[in-house]
Amino acid sequence: MPSNGVPYPIFVYAGILPWTLFSTGVTRGVNSIVAYAGLVGKIYFPREILVVAAVLGGFIDFMFGFLIFILMMIYYQVPLTFNILYIFVILLAMFFLTMGISLALSAFNVFVRDINHVVPIVVQIWMYASPIIYPLSAIPPRYLNFYVMNPVVGLLEAFRNIFAIGIAPNLTYLGYSFFGSIIIFVIGYKIFKKLETKFADVI
Amino acid sequence: MKEEPVVQVRNLGKVYSRKPNFLKPSYWLHYLSRNKHQLMSDEFWALKNINFELKKGECIGIIGKNGAGKSTILKILAKVTEPTIGGYLCNGKLGALIEVGAGFHPEMTGRENIYLNGSILGMSKQEINAKFKSIVDFAEMWDFIDTPIKKYSSGMYVRLGFATAIHTEPDILLVDEILAVGDENFRVKCYNKIRELMDKGVCIILVTHQMYLVRRYCDRVVYLKKGQIEFQGDKDKAVEMYLKENFEVEKLKQVNTGVEILSKRIFDKTGKERASFKTGEDIFIDVELNFPKKLKGNMIRFWLTRPGGYGDIPSIFVSEPVSSLLGKKKIKFKIKKNPLCSGNFVLGLAILDKNSKFALMKGDLLVFEIIGGDPEAIVEMPFELEVITKP
Numbered sequence: 001m002p003s004n005g006v007p008y009p010i011f012v013y014a015g016i017l018p019w020t021l022f023s024t025g026v027t028r029g030v031n032s033i034v035a036y037a038g039l040v041g042k043i044y045f046p047r048e049i050l051v052v053a054a055v056l057g058g059f060i061d062f063m064f065g066f067l068i069f070i071l072m073m074i075y076y077q078v079p080l081t082f083n084i085l086y087i088f089v090i091l092l093a094m095f096f097l098t099m100g101i102s103l104a105l106s107a108f109n110v111f112v113r114d115i116n117h118v119v120p121i122v123v124q125i126w127m128y129a130s131p132i133i134y135p136l137s138a139i140p141p142r143y144l145n146f147y148v149m150n151p152v153v154g155l156l157e158a159f160r161n162i163f164a165i166g167i168a169p170n171l172t173y174l175g176y177s178f179f180g181s182i183i184i185f186v187i188g189y190k191i192f193k194k195l196e197t198k199f200a201d202v203i
Numbered sequence: 204m205k206e207e208p209v210v211q212v213r214n215l216g217k218v219y220s221r222k223p224n225f226l227k228p229s230y231w232l233h234y235l236s237r238n239k240h241q242l243m244s245d246e247f248w249a250l251k252n253i254n255f256e257l258k259k260g261e262c263i264g265i266i267g268k269n270g271a272g273k274s275t276i277l278k279i280l281a282k283v284t285e286p287t288i289g290g291y292l293c294n295g296k297l298g299a300l301i302e303v304g305a306g307f308h309p310e311m312t313g314r315e316n317i318y319l320n321g322s323i324l325g326m327s328k329q330e331i332n333a334k335f336k337s338i339v340d341f342a343e344m345w346d347f348i349d350t351p352i353k354k355y356s357s358g359m360y361v362r363l364g365f366a367t368a369i370h371t372e373p374d375i376l377l378v379d380e381i382l383a384v385g386d387e388n389f390r391v392k393c394y395n396k397i398r399e400l401m402d403k404g405v406c407i408i409l410v411t412h413q414m415y416l417v418r419r420y421c422d423r424v425v426y427l428k429k430g431q432i433e434f435q436g437d438k439d440k441a442v443e444m445y446l447k448e449n450f451e452v453e454k455l456k457q458v459n460t461g462v463e464i465l466s467k468r469i470f471d472k473t474g475k476e477r478a479s480f481k482t483g484e485d486i487f488i489d490v491e492l493n494f495p496k497k498l499k500g501n502m503i504r505f506w507l508t509r510p511g512g513y514g515d516i517p518s519i520f521v522s523e524p525v526s527s528l529l530g531k532k533k534i535k536f537k538i539k540k541n542p543l544c545s546g547n548f549v550l551g552l553a554i555l556d557k558n559s560k561f562a563l564m565k566g567d568l569l570v571f572e573i574i575g576g577d578p579e580a581i582v583e584m585p586f587e588l589e590v591i592t593k594p
Contacts, residue, residue: 042305044282045323111225200284201219 006164007076014164015132017065018090018156022098023123025058029102030109030119037203047196048189051106055098059091073163083162086169089178090155090162097151097181100188107195110203131156148173151180207294208256209406210280210375214289215253217275217430221245249275250430253289257375262407264417264438266445267427273410276427277301277377280408295406298324298373303364309353313344313363316352320367334370341392342366362389369396375406414442414479414572415545446478446547446570462498462554462563465491465531469550469569482545482575482583486538490552490568494528498562501525502555505536507548509581519582528554542583544576 006014032054033040033047040047073080109115130152131138139147147153154177158169222245224230230243242248250272257263265273278284280291281299306323307316317338321331331338339345342362352360378397397420401407409420417424417438424441426434428448434441468489470476480486504522521536549570554563576583 039306039323042283042302043299043323197285200278202223202225 007078010072010076010078010164011135011160012133013069013072014160015130015156017062017069018094018159019127019130019132019152020065021058021062021094022152022155023127024061025055025094025098026101026105026123027120028054028057029098030105030116032102033106033199034109034113034116034203041200041203047199048103048192051099051102051192054106055095055102058098059095069163078164079166081162081166083166083168086158086162086174089174090158090169093155093174093178093181096185097155097177100181100185103185103188103192107192107199110195110199126150126152131160135160148176151177151184153177155181208292209259209261209294210255210257210408211292212253212255212276212280212289213291215250215276215279215286215291216248216288217250217272217279217284218242218246218287219249221247248430250279250286252431254432255425255435257406257408259406260401260404261423262401262409262421264421264424264441265408265410265427266412266414266417266424266441267433270429271427272430273427274301274379277379277408277410280375281377293375295374296325296372297375297377298368298371299377299379300365300368301377301379303361303368305364307352307360307364310351312351313339313348313355316363317367320364321371324368324371326371338366338370341369341396343389358386358389365389365393369393369400373405375408376400377408377410379410380412412547414446414547415574417442418574442572443478446572461495463493463495464552464563464565464568465493467491467569469571477571479572479574480541482543482573483540486541486571488536488538488550488569490534492528492532492534492554492563494530494532497527497529498554499527499557501528501557501562503534504553504555506551506553507538507543508551509546509548541573543573544580544583545573547572 029051032050036050039045040050105115105119129147129150136153136157154170154173154175158174158177161167161169220243253272253276255263265276267273275284277299278301279286280293281297281301283301306320308319311319317335318328318331322328326334339348342359342365344359344363344366347355347359352363355363376397397407401420407420409416411417421438423436424434424438425432426441426445433448434444466489468476468487469478470487470489471480472485472487474487501524502522503525504520506521507519547570549566550568551566552563552568553561553565556562
């Protein structure tokens, strides 16, 4: 497997780390409303809080994983550059993306409970459709435009570029993912708000 | 000057579905493009045309049978669910004693849960800090405040929940059948607390099946029947209506023996039919029965119990042997200077044949209400207290 000259553990971990952030956020987020059925059916409070809490839980996990990542980078003597400052853009986009998907799915899950069983499988497939164990360069160029429609691609690639390789991210892909994430967030939030009014009756 | 209502409910309606199928596109098409007055086949109005208002310091009682929509009203006012049509206005902070302790986390300690639940109920951390002592005092929970609440007994759980909820300083308090829990001391404490809040001008909406609570606390009553307001206004009239309608109009037939209850009346010494009596009054009951076949060697039995009783709740029995029965028979009896305590009572009637089998068994022949006396007890024991030797 090509790893662009980066030590393979660093290469893979730089993909797995942000991916885990995304996937745990989504798998937890889906269940967040249903898991607190008792609360939702009885007390009024902004229901989004439950989803935010679930998604932020993934960010806490990420921080611990990130510490290990730093130790690995020291061990493998991977140099740090100022490009790592892009991480704030990546994390922000990641938050919007995870929230958007979680909001919509957690709301659907109230109505059709089986969604939480489907999500882990979809996430698993999604993982293989993202540049985690392979680099973006492994994708044949003619499929590339199609491939980057996956909003995670730009974020994962940017994360790997700024840490493992130490170069600036591809701003086209990152920008695409960033705005894609915000659009997904807005749509997810709208769906959530629309369905929220029925939660207490259905849950 | 006309006083502004604190709570105003206008034309409120709520549609529920009996068996929603969320996988059917037609469900969602209907939901998104709904004509709100047109129902799908499996939908029904859980509430319809609800109108009432509350002024400062008023207490309104909501009564009605199970499923009449009482709790749905509270849920809508508490913003847990939305009305399908109509609207409501609450001028002030709302506090709900609907399911106390709903937000508790079993792994956390009592202390942590006060903070958790308090913030869910809308208190800031400073507010909770300031009231913490008072909450724990109220719940009488100092000994176990740092114990995870999964170890709590159900009574402790409720006490903590109630104490937290009541300290949110609401302007409007929704109370749903909550006072039916906890031990005697705590219940008295809750009543007193609610009374105290009422004196401070807090509005209370009380949902209960206990008519003595309605009489004791409410200024007005909304009587709900199948989601609609059957009656609104004077509490005594509403209670009387509720008791009469819900416990008397029933088909009273025993199929196998054919024994039929033709009529039944409950009245006072002047002959006036009533559904509620004061402790100490004489209560008269007339029952007319029809025996199509001859019944031999019988026993007639009456008993009194609290609603839901005859079994685990203590009852008072009277059995009287009767000779053979045929045709129309009238039974009259009276409860002389009834020693009963506040609350609802159910009168049961049974007729046993010579093999001690039930020829007729009617557990809820009549329901009436008693006012006066301790609601926690069933009967008042007569006793006299006298000083024999003076110091």
